[in-house]
Amino acid sequence: MRIRGFVAGLAFALLACGGTDQAAIVVTGSSTVAPLMAEIARRFEEQHPGVRVDVQTGGSSRGISDARKGLADVGMVSRAPKDSESDLRWFMVARDGVSLIVDASNSVPGLSKEQVRRIYRREISNWSEVGGPDLPITLVHKAQGRSTLEVFLEYFELEDKEISPDVVVGDNEQGIKTVAGDPRAIGYVSVGTAEYEAGRGTSIRLVPLDGVEASVASVGQGRFPLSRQLNIVTSDEPQGIVAELIQFASSEQVHDLVEAQFFVPVE
Amino acid sequence: MFQWSKDHLLLLWLRLAASVCAAILLLVAGFVLLEAFEALRDIGPVRFAADASWHPASEADQGLYNLVPMLSATLFATLGAVLLAGPLGIASALFCQFYAPAWVAQLQRRIIGLLSGIPSVVYGFWGLVVLVPLIRLQAPPGPSLLAGILILAIMIVPTVALIAESSLAAVPEAYLLGANALGISRVGIIFRVAIPAARSGLLTAVILGAGRAIGETMAILMVCGNVVAVPESVFAPVRTLTANIALEMAYAMGDHRSALFVTGVVLLVMVVGLVAVTASFATETTHAESTHG
Amino acid sequence: MARGMVQTSGVSPMTRQPRQRHARWLDGTVRAVVGLCVAAVVGVFCWIVGDLLLVGVPELSWGFLVEAPIDSGRSGGIAPILVSTLAILAVCLGVSLPLGTSAALLLSELAATDVRLVRVVRRSLDVLAGVPSIVFGLFGNAFFCVALGLGFSILSGGLTLACMVLPILIRATEEGLRSVPSDYRHAAAALGITRTRTIWKVLLPAALPGLVVGLVLGIGRAVAETAALIFTSGYVARIPTSLLDSGRSLSLHIYDLSMNVAGGEPKAYASALVLLMLLLGLISMALSISDRWLSRRMVHT
Numbered sequence: 001m002r003i004r005g006f007v008a009g010l011a012f013a014l015l016a017c018g019g020t021d022q023a024a025i026v027v028t029g030s031s032t033v034a035p036l037m038a039e040i041a042r043r044f045e046e047q048h049p050g051v052r053v054d055v056q057t058g059g060s061s062r063g064i065s066d067a068r069k070g071l072a073d074v075g076m077v078s079r080a081p082k083d084s085e086s087d088l089r090w091f092m093v094a095r096d097g098v099s100l101i102v103d104a105s106n107s108v109p110g111l112s113k114e115q116v117r118r119i120y121r122r123e124i125s126n127w128s129e130v131g132g133p134d135l136p137i138t139l140v141h142k143a144q145g146r147s148t149l150e151v152f153l154e155y156f157e158l159e160d161k162e163i164s165p166d167v168v169v170g171d172n173e174q175g176i177k178t179v180a181g182d183p184r185a186i187g188y189v190s191v192g193t194a195e196y197e198a199g200r201g202t203s204i205r206l207v208p209l210d211g212v213e214a215s216v217a218s219v220g221q222g223r224f225p226l227s228r229q230l231n232i233v234t235s236d237e238p239q240g241i242v243a244e245l246i247q248f249a250s251s252e253q254v255h256d257l258v259e260a261q262f263f264v265p266v267e
Numbered sequence: 268m269f270q271w272s273k274d275h276l277l278l279l280w281l282r283l284a285a286s287v288c289a290a291i292l293l294l295v296a297g298f299v300l301l302e303a304f305e306a307l308r309d310i311g312p313v314r315f316a317a318d319a320s321w322h323p324a325s326e327a328d329q330g331l332y333n334l335v336p337m338l339s340a341t342l343f344a345t346l347g348a349v350l351l352a353g354p355l356g357i358a359s360a361l362f363c364q365f366y367a368p369a370w371v372a373q374l375q376r377r378i379i380g381l382l383s384g385i386p387s388v389v390y391g392f393w394g395l396v397v398l399v400p401l402i403r404l405q406a407p408p409g410p411s412l413l414a415g416i417l418i419l420a421i422m423i424v425p426t427v428a429l430i431a432e433s434s435l436a437a438v439p440e441a442y443l444l445g446a447n448a449l450g451i452s453r454v455g456i457i458f459r460v461a462i463p464a465a466r467s468g469l470l471t472a473v474i475l476g477a478g479r480a481i482g483e484t485m486a487i488l489m490v491c492g493n494v495v496a497v498p499e500s501v502f503a504p505v506r507t508l509t510a511n512i513a514l515e516m517a518y519a520m521g522d523h524r525s526a527l528f529v530t531g532v533v534l535l536v537m538v539v540g541l542v543a544v545t546a547s548f549a550t551e552t553t554h555a556e557s558t559h560g
Numbered sequence: 561m562a563r564g565m566v567q568t569s570g571v572s573p574m575t576r577q578p579r580q581r582h583a584r585w586l587d588g589t590v591r592a593v594v595g596l597c598v599a600a601v602v603g604v605f606c607w608i609v610g611d612l613l614l615v616g617v618p619e620l621s622w623g624f625l626v627e628a629p630i631d632s633g634r635s636g637g638i639a640p641i642l643v644s645t646l647a648i649l650a651v652c653l654g655v656s657l658p659l660g661t662s663a664a665l666l667l668s669e670l671a672a673t674d675v676r677l678v679r680v681v682r683r684s685l686d687v688l689a690g691v692p693s694i695v696f697g698l699f700g701n702a703f704f705c706v707a708l709g710l711g712f713s714i715l716s717g718g719l720t721l722a723c724m725v726l727p728i729l730i731r732a733t734e735e736g737l738r739s740v741p742s743d744y745r746h747a748a749a750a751l752g753i754t755r756t757r758t759i760w761k762v763l764l765p766a767a768l769p770g771l772v773v774g775l776v777l778g779i780g781r782a783v784a785e786t787a788a789l790i791f792t793s794g795y796v797a798r799i800p801t802s803l804l805d806s807g808r809s810l811s812l813h814i815y816d817l818s819m820n821v822a823g824g825e826p827k828a829y830a831s832a833l834v835l836l837m838l839l840l841g842l843i844s845m846a847l848s849i850s851d852r853w854l855s856r857r858m859v860h861t
Contacts, residue, residue, distance in 0.1 A: 026712075031517065034795060035632040035821050054806050056712050056794045057816075058701075059517025061524065071706065138408040143493065144324045145518030161322050166408040167504055168493035170514045171819045177395045177489075184407055193822040200823065260631060262822055274755045281670065284662035285681045288730065291723045292684035295691055298699045358597030366594060373851075375598065377843055378605050383780030384839040385608065386811040389832050392818055393608050421604055426777060428601075430732055433773045437739025452583040454590045468735050475731060478690030484787055485815070509692040513787065516694070531695050538690030542683055 024052035025242055029063020029076030031171075032147075032190070033230050036094065036261045037076055040254050044245055051241055060147065064088065067233050073242050075233040079147030088233040093249050094263040097191030097219035098148050098226040100207040101176065103183045104198075108132035110208035117156045119186065120163050133183060140178050140187030141165030148172075151228045152188050180204045191224070192216050192262025220264045230263060299531045306332075306525030315529060321495045323515075323523040332526050334533055336497045340412065340505035341481060341537065343498060344491070347416035348423055348480045353473050355420070356427025364435045365457060376429070383425035391489030394418040399490055406502035410492030413501040418486050423476040430475060434468020435461055474545050481538060484509040508534050609836070616829035624830060629797050632821045633813060638831055640799040644714060644807025645783065645838075647800060648793055651718025652782050653775075656725050660778075661771065663726070664733035665759060669745075689727035694787040696724050701791035712806040717793025724788060725778035732777060736770015737763060772850040776843050783839055786815045810835045 027037055034057040041053035056072075063075030067088060081090050100116065102108060109131055111119075118124045119137060128134040141163055142149035153160060167185075169175045175189040180203040191206070191214055198204050206214040209225065218224040238246050248254065255265040310332055318333040359379060363372040394414055403409030438461050446456045462469065492504020493514060506514075512527050519527055627637030663681060671678045700720030710716045740763055748758040764771075786809075794806035797813070808816075814831045817824030 031816075031820055035816070038795070038797070039632060054712065054794070054796045056796070056806065058791055061516075061518050061520050064520070136407075143514035144322070145515050145523065147518070160324070161320070165494060166492070167410050168495075168506065168514070170488060170493075173819045173822075174395070174489055177392075178399075178410065181400055182403060182407070182409065196822040277756045277759070278670075281662050281666040282674065282677065284659050285666040285674075285677060287659060288663045288688075288726055289677075289681045289684040291726065292688045294703060295688070295695065295699050295723070298702055299695060302698075302702075355597045355601055358594045359601055362594050362598045366591060373847070375602070376847065377840065378602060380776045380780060380843040380847075381609075381836055381839060382601070382605055383777055384784050384836065384843075386784040386786060386814055386832065386835065388786055388811070388815045388818060389608070389612070393611060397607070397611070421601075424601055425780065426728070429773045429777055430735060433732060433735050433739075433770050436769065437735065439741065452587055454583065454587045457590070468738075471731055471735065474686060475689055475728060478686065478727075481690045482692035484692050484694050509694065512692065513694050516698075531692070534690070534692060534695070535687065538687045541690065542686040545686075546683070 024054045025074065025245060026054050026056065026066075026072045027074040027076060027232070028056040028058055028066045028072040029232075030060040030078040030230070031057040032078040032096070033076035033093070033232070036230070036258060036263065037232070037249070039257045039260070040093075040249050041245075043254065043257065044248050047248075048241070048244070053245065061145075064233065067235050070235065073234065074238075074246065077231045077233055078228065079150060079231075080229050081231070081233075085233075088235060089237060091232050091234075091246050091250050092229050092266050093232055093254075094230040094258045094261075094266060095219060095227050096230055096263050097214065097216065097224050098151050098188055098228065099191040099194050099214035099224075100186060100188050100209060101179050101194050101204045102132075102186050102207055103179060103181060104203040104205050105183045106132055106205065108207065110211060112210055113156060116209070117158060120156065120158055122164065127184070135184045137186060138167065138182060138184040139163070139165040140167045140169060140175060140185050142175070142188070143168050143170050146170070147228050148188065148190065151226055155226050176202060176204055188226075190262075191219055191227075192264075196262050216259075216262060216264055227264070296535060299528055299535060303525055303528035303532045306522050306529050309522055310526065315526075315533075321511075323519070323526050330522060330526070332529075333495075334508070334511075334530060336495050337506050337508045337511050337530070338533060338537070339497045340491070341507040341509070341534070343412055344415045344419055344487065344505070344507055345477055345480045347412070347501075348419035349473060349477050351416065351420035352423045352427050352476055352480075356424045356472065356476065357431050357469060359424070359428040360432035360435050361457060361461075363432050365453065365461070376432075379425045379428045382421070383429075387422065387483060387485040388489075390418055390422055391486035394486060394490035402502065406500075408492065408504065410490055410504050411502045412491065412498045412505045414490040414492075415487045415505065415507070416501070418490050419480045419483055422483060422486060423479045426479050427472045427476040430472035431465075431469050434465040434472065437468065438464040470545065474541070477541060478538060481534065481541070482509060484513045488513050508537075612829050612832050612836070615826055616831075616833040619826050619830035620833060625834070628799075629813075632824070633797070633817050633827055634821060634823055635827075638810065638813060638834065640797050641808050641810050641813045641831075642834070642838075643799050644793070645810040645835075647714045647803065647807060648718045648721065648789070648809055649779065649782055651715060651803065652721040652725060653779070655719060656722040656729055656778065657775075659722070660726050660729035660774070661733055661764070664730045664737060664767075665763070667730065668734050668737035669759075669763070685727040685730055688723070689731075691724075692787075693724065693785055696720055697788040697791040699723075700788060705792060710804065712792065712794035712796070713804045714793055714800055714807045715803045717789050717807070717809065718803075720788050720792045721782045721785060724785065725781050728781060729774040729778045732774030733767060733771045736767035736773070739770065740766040768850050772846045775846050779842050779846075780839060783809075783835060784811055785809075786811045790815075810838075 038055040041055050060077045063077050066072035067075030115130050125137055172189040172193045175187045176197050179185040179187045194206050212223050219227050258265040315332050315334045318331040320331045321333050323330040363375050398414050399409040402414055442460050446460045487507055488510040493506040493510055494504040495506050498505045508530050511530050516527050624637040626639050630636030704710050704716035704719050744762050748762050789809050789812050795808050796806040797808045800807040814828050817828035
């Protein structure tokens with residue numbers, strides 16, 4: 001009896017397989033861009049009845065390779081194009097700043113580019129040397145390949161190999177959780193995420209860099225030096241509905257969505 | 268005649284099903300090897316053990332690919348977790364079988380079942396927010412091999428406990444009643460009758476637990492610190508093989524991506540090793556005698 | 561069913577010997593150690609769940625269950641995600657249960673005739689049990705999504721999960737089958753009952769407790785899985801209309817909210833609570849089926 005029920009269920013499920021035959025625009029790639037893109041897609045669907053946009057995640061490299069292989073119509077990449085990637089068409093949808101963070105109890109007033117550079121090379125190993133408490137410094141660093149890491153290394157003119165961190169993290173939230181509550185730690189994460197978390201009482205503080213406060217606003221005004229691009233890519237010149245989506249994604253109509261994700265809209 | 272052919276069909280189906288299961292491993296292993304091939308060809312297997320460090324994305328010197336520190340981290344973390352979770356899980360099984368009243372045992376089983384279903388990211392979060400600060404009080408920076416061992420242990424307790432219990436439950440009642448009639452104490456019954464009779468199942472429980480520990484990714488990535496180095500103490504941050512794949516796969520291209528699949532190959536080889544070692548201990552009791560139809 | 565029928569050894573206090581006293585002391589110690597271990601496990605469980613309850617409960621409401629997520633999940637509910645999760649689980653169990661039970665039958669019942677196959681299958685499963693979930697995810701993407709052309713879909717996700725839970729399902733079922741006394745098989749054979757009937761009427765019912773353990777662990781593993789689903793069933797938070805639609809699972813939603821969406825934490829905790837309740841329901845169902853069946857057996861014999 002149970003078997004028969006099971007077979008019936010399976011048959012029903014197989015029937016259900018043949019459901020809608022609606023073609024969907026497939027977007028894959030960076031997990032940083034994905035939540036934003038999913039919201040953009042939802043609004044685009046509302047304006048274009050009958051069109052479906054499926055947003056998938058899996059990382060920037062997936063976005064690039066899927067777009068190249070034609071597995072996705074649009075790829076998402078959370079960094080600037082490299083020389084080897086000029087075969088793709090790039091469209092910027094937003095910017096995102098990268099901010100240094102410390103625990104809220106850490107009294108260090110601000111850091112200069114040179115100080116950060118020396119901290120990450122371990123030439124400065126105690127907070128008292130830069131005006132903070134008398135505690136050794138714990139370096140929180142990002143994993144290889146992450147775009148925040150690349151922005152960080154490039155700006156501070158550091159080589160990944162000369163840094164020997166105490167903790168390596170992946171996502172922004174992990175960086176924040178690792179630094180929060182540890183007065184020794186210093187790390188760097190996406191500025192919007194950090195600003196939001198600090199605002200809702202998480203024990204972190206955004207450290208001013210070279211006298212410029214780290215905030216979404218200062219990134220938007222172009223005053224804060226550390227920022228990265230959030231891009232979408234296609235393999236060819238986009239056509240038809242895909243072109244419309246891309247145009248929509250970089251237009252003013254989505255600025256509120258960009259800001260809701262704590263990123264900086266592109267003018 | 269009809270009956271015979273029905274049995275024959277059944278036999279065919281069982282063989283087919285079992286072969287599909289084995290084929291899945293072949294597919295998975297084949298896929299991982301295929302993806303790893305590029306790196307093994309371009310970089311060569313030796314450099315994965317001999318390079319100075321793990322810096323696959325550095326362009327200046329074509330990348331460095333040493334996997335040994337991560338291999339050691341995975342070994343230590345798994346070993347620690349099994350040493351902790353083995354006794355805990357078996358104790359929980361003994362509790363349900365020999366000590367607890369029926370309803371308490373039932374409650375304990377549900378708790379264990381729920382523990383198995385908490386997503387690893389929740390464990391990781393909890394570890395990062397609760398365990399790591401506690402360890403930091405003892406030895407900064409906090410994220411460490413120890414944190415990884417503790418989280419892994421919690422995560423594999425359900426596997427060990429539930430399978431151990433089902434094998435203890437399988438010990439024939441007659442053994443226990445007989446031992447009881449002989450006036451052997453409960454401890455004696457547990458250690459001299461039940462555990463020896465169930466040892467193959469207990470071993471299975473621990474192996475499956477170890478397999479789960481080797482393969483765990485998300486939680487360990489959040490609490491271990493992920494620094495590529497052979498750990499000098501349990502308080503040192505480490506990066507396991509799985510964490511290596513999960514941390515870097517999203518942004519890896521070309522040889523780097525392929526090198527991450529080599530990490531996967533190393534993991535597979537490790538598990539094969541584990542299985543081979545335990546297979547030499549395991550006694551394979553079967554019901555062969557009743558199957559000559 | 562506590563099998564601790566040994567309350568005291570039936571020795572009266574008058575005749576208690578030093579050896580017995582030693583045994584009692586030992587019994588007490590072991591009982592204390594076992595109790596301590598259980599307390600530790602339960603303690604950690606309560607700690608984790610307590611944390612979840614503290615942050616998650618204020619977010620829980622009927623609306624949370626029946627609404628679609630809004631603003632990347634920071635507000636709104638999880639309705640489409642619940643539907644996808646159940647669909648993925650159904651595909652996973654629909655495939656792995658029959659396949660797994662059959663493989664377990666072969667492993668335990670035909671070990672003598674199919675020596676080589678049994679050895680290969682058993683070793684493969686042990687290895688498979690240790691393959692990291694992210695590797696399953698990448699494999700599932702390459703095989704089910706791309707090679708078989710299923711795309712990002714509930715079907716791809718469910719099939720990938722089925723590969724993952726098979727080892728645990730099979731091993732537990734096999735343990736259950738091994739516990740069936742050989743007498744049953746002999747008796748069935750002596751009565752001239754076909755092997756097919758023996759399996760349906762004797763072996764599978766007797767192995768049910770083991771099967772249920774496998775089911776509990778398998779369901780737990782499946783609903784908790786994140787890494788294998790990112791690349792297979794996907795990220796789309798829309799109510800799926802067919803098994804070929806992409807659908808976000810609850811665990812992936814929790815991961816995204818807690819790691820990727822600033823301010824998603826409260827909803828992540830609430831979603832984790834829903835996941836635990838769902839799991840508790842499924843586990844209770846499985847356990848009560850096996851309990852009811854076991855008690856029936858007691859009456860019959």
